[in-house]
Amino acid sequence: MRPLIAALLLALPLASPAADRITGKPFATRSEVYAPHAMAATSHPLATQVALDVMKAGGSAVDAAIAANAALGLMEPTGNGVGGDLFAIVWDPKTRKLHGYNGSGRSPKALTLAEFQRRGLQAIPAHGPLPVTVPGTVDAWFALHQRFGRRSMADNLAPAIGYARDGHPVHEVIAYYWGRSVPTLSKWPGFSEQFTVPCGAKETGCTNGRRGPRTGETWKNPHLAATLGAIARGGRDAFYKGDIARRIDAYFKAHDGFLAYDDLAAHKGEWVEPVSTNYRGFDVWELPPNGQGIAALQILNLLEPYDLKAYGFGSPEHVHLFTEAKKLAFADRAASYADPDYYRTPVATLVSKAYARERGKLISMERAMKAAEPGVIPQLNEGDTIYMTVADADGMMVSLIQSNYRGMGSGMAPPGLGFIFQDRGEQFVLKEGHPNAFAPGKRPFHTIIPAFVTKDGKPWLSYGVMGGAMQPQGHVQILLNLIDFGMNLQEAGDAPRIQHDGSTEPAGQATAMADGGELDLESGFPYETVRALMRKGHSVRFADGPYGGYQAIMVNPHGGYIGASESRKDGQAAGY
Template identity: 40%
Template sequence: METDLIFSSRRSPVVCLHGCAASSQSLATSIGLDTLKRGGNAADAAVAMAAALAVTEPCSTGPGGDAFCLFYNGNTGEIRGINGSGRSARAQTLDFMEGRGYTAKAPPSPFDALNITVPGAPACWCDTVQLFGSQKLTLQEVLRGAEELAEMGFPVAEVAAHHWANWVAALKSAGKELGGDLLIDGYAPKCGQIFRNPALAQTLKELGERGKSAFYQGRVAQAIVDVVKENGGMLTSDDLGSHDSEVMSPVSTAYKGVQLWEPPPNSQGLAALLLLNILENFPLKALGHNSCDYIHALVEATRLSLTDAQRYLGDPGHETVPVESLLDKKYSQQRAQRISMNRAMEEVKPGLSTGSDTVYFCVIDSVGNACSFVNSTYMGFGSGLVPKDCGFSLHNRGASFNLLRDHPNCIAGGKRPYHTIIPALLTDSVTGAQQTRLLAALGVMGAAMQPQGHIQVLLNMLEFGMNPQQALDAPRVFVQFDQTTHQWFVNLEDGIDQEVAEELERRGHKVNWPIKGHKRSQFGRGQVITVGDWWNPSISHTRSPARVLWAGSDPRGDGCALGF
């Protein structure tokens, strides 16, 4: 049933002192916390959780996908990140695609092997531990919990089972069969059914023992090349062997005394910053949480920010407008002036459609390090292709490319696509030599929902004084551009007043309300861990409250936050 996911209870925020982890699967969160207790830091724990989620939610994530992370150094206040997205096959140029008969209006099926780019997640895992880890645990020790989970088996959780079955059905309707490593007797596992994946356990074991070479060379790499070639794709051993992560500096914007940090292009982190900059020009608190005026401003600002991001951004070096220009506050003021509070805008259209399934998770450790991490196979099981005896599916992130010549996100050989997955961090907004103070690790998964989710959850805390769990519980808005009808839709979650939905329709919006049950998945699944209760309206976040960690985990998922 589509309506059997009922929100009928409440959760308190998790409060703790020494370390905290939050993810969309309780077993993965537990493995992250255990990693902290064994002497690992936030980066070690995040990678342990990334691998565990690859076991428990293979319909959302895995070694066959991409990853991004942001890391806050508790000793120095420095924020760095890793871009773990892979590139297209070097031979896969626009001329090649057109030679196969594909055009901007008639691209390959999203599940086509031509949409398989180099999986960047395994390299990101290894590099996160090497660059940001405690050095007290080896990569093998970090991955051991996930390896044991895959080898011994685990009971599948409710939301994961639902999406597992849906994506298996989607692949079948597209004429594809998911590999047996990810099924039980040909079927998706049911909630509570024990699932084992010994092939993935072996892949994780080899990755722990030999690092990146275990994935990008040798047995696993050859299995990837073989299955891609058999299905008409273009990835080669050279494409895999030449892959590496990129250490990057995040981009940020200030908002009322805080600084929001996001990964730069080729990710869509800029969309979240653009959205926040535009909304800074409106009296959001006075408008009232989830009021018609508030949602109207949010919707219009979202349309503008997504359109700008998808129009101008691509793999670095291909952008048509410098990032600094888009983040200029004067530019955002100009965009805000386009918004009328009485009617919906016309002719604001982004340039691509996006997939939906991802995992977001975060960790803060006892010395104040924070790791904000996101991992994805893009559309469910991605391409649905499973390399022989490897235990994971290959993503289809190349479906994010377009075939519009001279567009910054046009397909080209050895290029990274516009990427939807984004982790975030929040600090005090300071200038000069003063060290930035960490306020939160946060994120919401779900394609174009991600920048919208980041800002809605952040504003729930900053403007409306919600604690992390309340901020995640609150009903959300998803602004969606439909590529078939070329229209914007405003999806409103159950819990938003009917009168608000009706007034939005009167202003010219196409509204879907109320969104219930498992269809709530379109609003994403998020996690938040804050340092102190700076969101509490009775205090000022510019003061330094006691170092208590507060955390929440999204009720739309199977997970939890845990601390000690």
Template identity: 45%
Template sequence: MRYEIRRSPVFAPRGVVATSQSLAAGAGLAVLRRGGNAIDAAIATAVALTVVQPGSNDIGGDLFALVWDGERLHGLNASGRSPALLTRDLALAGATSASDGLGGHQGDAELAMPTRGWLPVTVPGAPAGWRDLHARFGSLPFAELFADAIAYADEGYPVSPRVAEAWRVGAERVYPALAGAEFAEWGRVFTLGGRAPRAGERWRNPDAANTLRRIASTDGEDFYRGDIANAIVAHAERTGGLLRAGDLAGHESVWVDPISVSYRGHEVWEIPPNGQGIAALVALGVLDGYAEPSLHEQIEAMKLGFADAHAFVADPGAGGPVRGLLEPGYLAGRRGLIGQRAGRYGAGEPGRGGTVYLCTADSAGRMVSLIQSNYMGFGSYVVPPGTGFGLQDRGAGFVLAEGHPNAVGPGRRPYHTIIPAFLTRGGEPVGPFGVMGGHMQPQGHVQVVLSTVDGRLDPQAALDRPRWYWHRGLDVLVEPGLAAEVDGLRRRGHNVFVERDPGAFGMGQAIWRTAAGYTAGSEPRADGQVMGY
């Protein structure tokens, strides 16, 4: 396939940072140059992203990470739980029509969790995630990693183009439709006289700077048991929210064993549920049985991956059949369902057993794959007064169907769309990669792996390659670069649409280790870039 290469790959001998906003990439590079390691750089980049790309992530969001420590891979699940007061009856009372476009993981055919306001708010896990990553792997003092983020929040920065467009959508289309005291602070913090900042316009958030100072100086303690926690709880109690002091104080991250599947002599690694990374692994496990998987077969394999993920991904305590979904015999059976025509698939029967992405690498061979998010744009649009940050709406990932593993309830972690990934070959690291963008994320992972392993493309060329996106049912979107494939897919029964909005196809980053150091790519559909040294 011929297509336009939009950027050149970046080669760096010692260390590299790749993310979707250039100021955040610069914050990570500055840490590497000061002698910090890849984990320090990832934290600095992640914290800066909450300031410079607030319509995709914020201090009040969640985080997942994969860390290659130079010898092996570690996983961190820093996602939060639902409030202890959240019940199915309360969720049903605030439910909305199920038109979320998430490909069918909503278990109730008529109603879905709301996406704005207090009901979908879960405990933010990102601040604890930064702390826990640093406690285990960091080298520089924790507070030093916040310097650039605090400066941008205090002094301001020019808003980048893609961020400005997403901000405009939030300010013009979403926020005006929200009514209630819980939403008032969002307009004060995130608009300039009622409008979003324009591209190149300077924007400041001094309240966020103060919040970050408190997190930095207390190793995150203030967020969960101090003044920040008190501000969150006070706003909840005053405006009908369910979060209480015990929910925040009881939060903790969980170190997990990453899960993987083999593809052409490589191992693709993901975080286990409650993330949806297993959808990508199922799809790749199915595709590994084809000599050269066609575009039709790729799409069908992805549908099978989502069918299983939507049925089984839930709070880790629900005991989903993670290993069973990745067994070769099970994957072979799923592969056998793919025919010559586009299909609709239910879950199998295995044996029981708004987002930002970044990756970093350092001179000692340590590498990080990290993703954090509000979920849908600015999340819940609930901003505790005086804090400068919004709370995520991750609870929208729950389903309302009684008895479903991912059913809404108290103290549960919901289905998460955000997933970091990592590639190895024969147990040796190739590098971190990820594609942010809700339902697109596993699909982006599959396409990056196919481009890298089958296509033998460098990371930038793999990210530049035109993408497809399975929406739901038989509906598939393709970028203009895949227009030549449209007729063939339609003959097989797919409803194919050429989509020119690059935002529909996710935004990724990738770093591969080489004999000379690293080569890296950054999403041409975003404002970010690779910075190395």
């Protein structure tokens, strides 16, 4: 070892075995990324490079986000694609304000609650034709592009088309989840033919002579290349009103489905106003329902009165207070987050400080809640997604999330189109009178949520944490790590996470929590904390994997941007 390096290392304070060997910081798997002009953070290194290439060629952050998202639909079909929905928050440096887009689709108009009852179903199935809703992604691309794009959509889609035609190597985490999906989804028409490769009977993971691509193998999707090419030439209507829509209509008619040409032709997403709360001087922004973003705002409001910094990261108080606040927010989430066209969620009340003060009286420092009732309505999660964020040299920042919902979605993959439809309709409740009850032409409760933070009216952070019900929990934990515990952007994502599971859900049979649920703690929390939580009545367990996927871009006060990417995924933050 060279003398200078040795001297520096000896001068550092002793660190835990998990600490970075140079800095001594406990939760950094790698350094933050700094760049003077632009930044992209996605869950796939090639998609990150696509975004940077688009911006280097003169594209805006929105152009780059569209290009990277299209590439991710090819490269990470385990989480997203043109068969899913999309939500985004855009910081526009010209107007100096945030713009939100809700790109979620509606249920088929020919499918009714009575049909589910006729089939004897108490919850919507996870796979097959019944949970399929109209995919909103393509419409969202064009809406975002019309307002904020600079390059043509053909140019934006060209990188994904090229990779789909010529191939790309599959990354490790994606290969793992792809392989897990094959046995479940192979029964649905079109899936095996388009999303598996031949294999020998003695190969591990071989299902009926087919398997998912393995790590490092080249994957091509010529059908998706053709679909994206048609969209590039014909615009959004090529997908919703053209030959693609007619082929989708015929496919579902042939396979006991209800999604029809008229459902696609009628689709339109909408611009929405983001909603905020202030947490210790930072304005945190989420999109309103039918998504779950305001749950993060509710949790932050409930936690603000407590001195979390004094308690310290990983302390029993930190984990306990977070979990109890989550239980209260999720009780409201189950009761009143729904399609605003069908139910008026009392958003202003739910995110108010006064409401949080009243609800906060239910939190005990000594005992864990076994049940949590909603505070507004007297009656009344295995998701996979991609989150990405992009920032350009002009100051535009995009926080974008896109999903097929449960892993690779419904399994329904129309022949020759190269994508799988989402199963987002599984999130409806088959219970008349519930705000999220199934109805024809209705948007389901949505788990995918982008986030943004401003400080004194200026952009500070564009970030998200994908992963079903983990998302608002992850949003809050990242901010606590940054604001209360003083971590940097990469540490904030690498620090061990908390996930509480078992709250009343706004989906399925909406069974109420009665036993306090389960508290999952990622490796890294001290055993003293685990024992203290158990004494308070928490049911603590170890779970490997349900902690979400994080990407973030922060404005560097010295100029340019800071980027961070999830250490639990295949992703990359990079800039120029």
